[in-house]
Amino acid sequence: MFFIGKNTVVAVGILCLCSSASIAQENPPQKNNTIVAYQSLVIEDDIVHLSIFDSNTIQAIVSTEDTNAINYIDDIHEVCSHHWDNKAFDPYLDGGSYTNFEVTFKEEHFSPPVQHEMYVTSHYGWRNGRAHKGIDIDLETGDIVNTILDGKVRYVGNRGGYGKIVIVRHYNGLETLYAHLSDYLVEENEIVMKGQPIGKGGVTGNARGSHLHMEIRYHGKSIHPEYLLDFENGAKIRCEKSIVTKKWMTPSKHTSKRKSKIKVLKVFSEEKNTARVFKDPGADDIYVVKKGDTLYAIAHRYNMDVGDLCHKNEISHTATLNIGQKILVN
Numbered sequence: 001m002f003f004i005g006k007n008t009v010v011a012v013g014i015l016c017l018c019s020s021a022s023i024a025q026e027n028p029p030q031k032n033n034t035i036v037a038y039q040s041l042v043i044e045d046d047i048v049h050l051s052i053f054d055s056n057t058i059q060a061i062v063s064t065e066d067t068n069a070i071n072y073i074d075d076i077h078e079v080c081s082h083h084w085d086n087k088a089f090d091p092y093l094d095g096g097s098y099t100n101f102e103v104t105f106k107e108e109h110f111s112p113p114v115q116h117e118m119y120v121t122s123h124y125g126w127r128n129g130r131a132h133k134g135i136d137i138d139l140e141t142g143d144i145v146n147t148i149l150d151g152k153v154r155y156v157g158n159r160g161g162y163g164k165i166v167i168v169r170h171y172n173g174l175e176t177l178y179a180h181l182s183d184y185l186v187e188e189n190e191i192v193m194k195g196q197p198i199g200k201g202g203v204t205g206n207a208r209g210s211h212l213h214m215e216i217r218y219h220g221k222s223i224h225p226e227y228l229l230d231f232e233n234g235a236k237i238r239c240e241k242s243i244v245t246k247k248w249m250t251p252s253k254h255t256s257k258r259k260s261k262i263k264v265l266k267v268f269s270e271e272k273n274t275a276r277v278f279k280d281p282g283a284d285d286i287y288v289v290k291k292g293d294t295l296y297a298i299a300h301r302y303n304m305d306v307g308d309l310c311h312k313n314e315i316s317h318t319a320t321l322n323i324g325q326k327i328l329v330n
Contacts, residue, residue: 075171076152076191083219084169086188089159092220100245100268103218103228104172105237110148110229111195113178113214114139118231121211124224125254131314132256133222134177134215135231139201141210144185145178147198148229153190162213163205166198174223179213180204222314224248227262239264252311289325302329 085091112118114137122136139145147168154175155167162179166186169175182202186192203210216223227248230236243265247253254260287298295317299309310317312328321327 076150076169079171079173080152080154080169084154086155089155089167090220100243100265101218102268103174103223103242103244105240106171107149107194108237108240109235110237111146112235113137113146113148113212114201115144115146118235120226120231120259122256123254123259124222124226124251125256125260126252127256129316129318131222131251133251133314134179134213135225137212137214137231139210139212141182141200141202143201144197145181145199145201145212146195147178147192148176148194149174150194151176151192153186153188153192153198156184156186156188158204161206163207164199164202168192168198173218175217177213177215177217179215180207180211218244221249222251224254224260226259227264238262239266241266243268250311251314285328287327287329289321289323289327291323293321295319295321298327298329304329 083091116139119138120135121138122132124135125132145166149168149170151168151170153166154169155165157165159165159179162177164181164184165177165179166181166184167175167177178199180202181199181204183200184198185200186196186198192198201210201212207213214225216225216228223244225231227244228238228242230238245265287302289298295306295309298304299306302309306317309327309329310319
């Protein structure tokens with residue numbers, strides 16, 4: 001990242017930065033506009049994000065002098081003031097108890113996470129006896145991966161079967177997870193703008209062939225990405241305000257082999273409380289696995305069926321338990 005005085009003039013390729021309030025782009029690329037990298041400039045207190053195209057042209061994506069960008073960043077700082085942890089994969093204690101809640105967007109389109117046609121090879125749902133909590137999008141190793149919305153990078157690191165991942169928290173409280181990366185292009189606590197490169201695609205972790213595994217989470221709980229976003233018709237956000245119900249947070253109610261039938265709920269059901277309900281699980285809702293524990297023993301202890309316990313925790317009945325693992329039991 002470069003640090004530049006406010007009145008310094010910088011020329012890179014055909015881009016000239018004359019001041020933090022004036023960002024000029026001349027002759028934007030018309031034919032060859034594949035982004036190969038990015039660079040951030042800090043001009044005193046202002047951040048400018050640049051995309052570097054393979055035609056050696058550099059384009060300014062956004063300056064924080066822009067009023068909308070400033071408002072978005074204010075919202076991002078607000079949602080990042082709670083449960084912010086760069087070390088924890090899930091700072092929300094493995095999900096929450098909830099009924100229905102509302103997700104609000106400020107735009108009509110999201111930025112595609114890949115720079116070519118989005119082809120979903122595996123959907124959100126039950127797959128080979130376990131929960132697939134996101135979608136897989138086809139790409140080649142080394143392809144640029146972009147954040148779909150403005151946000152702040154919360155987590156950058158290697159996580160078991162996910163391989164190299166980047167997690168971004170957005171202005172509406174959602175977090176997006178990008179997995180199986182071959183390289184990182186951002187750092188923790190960095191503000192990123194919609195469409196900004198955050199990594200490169202790969203096959204790290206438990207990946208069978210190169211692809212991007214992308215998840216959408218809220219308070220640690222996965223949401224069916226295709227319920228909120230349309231990956232087939234112009235990267236559209238399905239609704240400004242969407243009501244997320246348990247069905248769209250439970251992989252066992254879907255199959256990864258085909259796209260679910262999507263019907264977005266725009267208002268709370270009449271029989272439900274119209275207030276948003278979402279709380280972190282309490283101590284009575286969680287059992288911490290100890291040495292010698294099995295799913296059958298835990299289910300028996302809490303008078304539960306093993307199948308119900310597995311579905312509640314989105315794990316297979318043959319899953320291996322780890323000491324210290326948290327299991328939802330209520």
